Amino acid sequence: MTTQDPESGDSRRDQVIAGEYVLGVLSADDRRKVEARMVLDRAFAAMVKHWQSNLSTFDESYEPLAPSPQVFTAIERRIFADQSSVAGGGLWNSLAFWRILTLASIGGFITFATFASGILEPVSEKKRALVAELAGEGSAAINLMAQYDAATGALTVTPVAARQAQAKSLEVWLIEGDNPAKSLGVLPQTGEGEIVIAPELRAKVGEGVTLAVSVEPFGGSPTGRATGPVVAAGKTRLP
Amino acid sequence: MASDDISTLIGRVALRDRAAFSALYRQSSPKLFAICVRILKDRAEAEEALQEIYVKIWQRAGRYAAGETNPMSWLSAIARNHAIDQLRARKPVANTIDEAYDLADSAPDPEKSAVNAAEGRKIDKCMGELEPDRADAVRKAYVEGLSYQELAGLFGVPLNTMRTWLRRSLLKLRECMER
Numbered sequence: 001m002t003t004q005d006p007e008s009g010d011s012r013r014d015q016v017i018a019g020e021y022v023l024g025v026l027s028a029d030d031r032r033k034v035e036a037r038m039v040l041d042r043a044f045a046a047m048v049k050h051w052q053s054n055l056s057t058f059d060e061s062y063e064p065l066a067p068s069p070q071v072f073t074a075i076e077r078r079i080f081a082d083q084s085s086v087a088g089g090g091l092w093n094s095l096a097f098w099r100i101l102t103l104a105s106i107g108g109f110i111t112f113a114t115f116a117s118g119i120l121e122p123v124s125e126k127k128r129a130l131v132a133e134l135a136g137e138g139s140a141a142i143n144l145m146a147q148y149d150a151a152t153g154a155l156t157v158t159p160v161a162a163r164q165a166q167a168k169s170l171e172v173w174l175i176e177g178d179n180p181a182k183s184l185g186v187l188p189q190t191g192e193g194e195i196v197i198a199p200e201l202r203a204k205v206g207e208g209v210t211l212a213v214s215v216e217p218f219g220g221s222p223t224g225r226a227t228g229p230v231v232a233a234g235k236t237r238l239p
Numbered sequence: 240m241a242s243d244d245i246s247t248l249i250g251r252v253a254l255r256d257r258a259a260f261s262a263l264y265r266q267s268s269p270k271l272f273a274i275c276v277r278i279l280k281d282r283a284e285a286e287e288a289l290q291e292i293y294v295k296i297w298q299r300a301g302r303y304a305a306g307e308t309n310p311m312s313w314l315s316a317i318a319r320n321h322a323i324d325q326l327r328a329r330k331p332v333a334n335t336i337d338e339a340y341d342l343a344d345s346a347p348d349p350e351k352s353a354v355n356a357a358e359g360r361k362i363d364k365c366m367g368e369l370e371p372d373r374a375d376a377v378r379k380a381y382v383e384g385l386s387y388q389e390l391a392g393l394f395g396v397p398l399n400t401m402r403t404w405l406r407r408s409l410l411k412l413r414e415c416m417e418r
Contacts, residue, residue, distance in 0.1 A: 012342050017336050019413070020405070020406070020409070022381075023377065023380040023381050024323040024381065025380050026327075026335065028328055029334050031324065033336060052316055053308065054362050054416055055362070055381055056315065057360060057363070058381045059274075061277075063273055064269030064270050064272075066268070066272065067272040068286060071268075071290060072261075072264055075264070075290050075293045075294065079260075079293075080257070
């Protein structure tokens with residue numbers, strides 16, 4: 001699926017694809033493509049939202065059913081264990097990014113998030129790829145899943161939800177401690193989300209560095225520094 | 240349970256209020272668990288999925304736009320999307336969106352429209368304008384997370400026929416909703 005201009009594309013077909021996404025009949029790959037397109041095509045994202053709202057009437061078919069009490073204990077353990085590891089650091093660190101990146105506008109605050117994804121398939125226990133969920137807030141909300149394979153230098157960033165105007169590029173930045181952000185590359189407009197990290201930067205991509213994504217003019221930042229809002233940021237970790 | 244309350248709880252969760260998260264879980268988890276069980280058809284897997292879903296809710300609460308979306312629908316969409324992703328990862332289905340779509344115009348049926356132009360929510364009215372088996376297929380796809388292949392088997396029609404059924408039904412629904 002290619003990203004189309006909202007006015008030009010086949011709107012009937014788009015409507016159907018948006019509806020199929022909400023119904024849930026699409027394959028995993030197709031679902032990721034739809035989500036990637038939602039990032040770059042606001043009109044298409046609105047179609048998905050409409051279907052979501054219209055079809056949510058069917059939610060009445062789900063008769064409430066209590067889960068076992070251990071489930072909440074497990075959830076709390078996961079969330080608050082994660083939180084204590086970044087508590088005190090999370091928001092302050094993210095405020096530091098803003099200064100480093102000298103941003104023009106910031107849409108809300110950034111949260112660090114960890115996320116065990118069903119999308120990603122971990123390799124062996126020892127050779128797992130690094131992953132980060134990059135979560136943003138505010139009017140330019142976007143959610144991205146980043147996976148880094150140290151062996152090949154491939155950084156895969158998959159947009160998973162967003163509302164963003166067209167004719168912009170998403171640029172990925174590496175922030176290591178207090179060093180200035182380094183551009184890792186511009187995400188393909190297709191939403192495929194994979195860029196290969198330049199060999200000289202690969203050594204820097206390790207556990208605990210921050211990956212951030214900014215909205216830039218088409219083709220990437222003209223200055224080498226982030227010029228548009230950072231829509232998402234998160235730290236790398238082992239899944 | 241008033242949607243205002245759920246909406247407020249989501250807002251407090253966005254501010255990292257642990258008590259609000261607990262209250263939100265108490266109020267919403269039976270519904271979200273029902274979604275997981277219905278789609279994944281396995282209680283243990285559904286409980287695992289429910290954990291992931293509430294971790295996502297904790298993370299994404301700040302993105303909930305109060306007033307724009309019904310809060311329970313917002314939570315349910317997170318649950319459904321997660322459960323369907325799990326299901327499609329477990330049992331892959333064919334990729335379709337890069338293929339041609341058979342979306343021939345369907346002739347409007349004014350008589351039927353008139354008969355069904357009753358009171359009630361618009362989506363119910365529009366579902367009533369579809370052939371009963373097609374409406375049933377649309378609903379089953381959504382509620383059970385069935386794939387095209389499973390729906391084709393269930394309704395005893397070829398796979399491509401089922402695709403055409405659902406896609407044309409979606410177009411009819413959209414046209415009806417816009418009237």
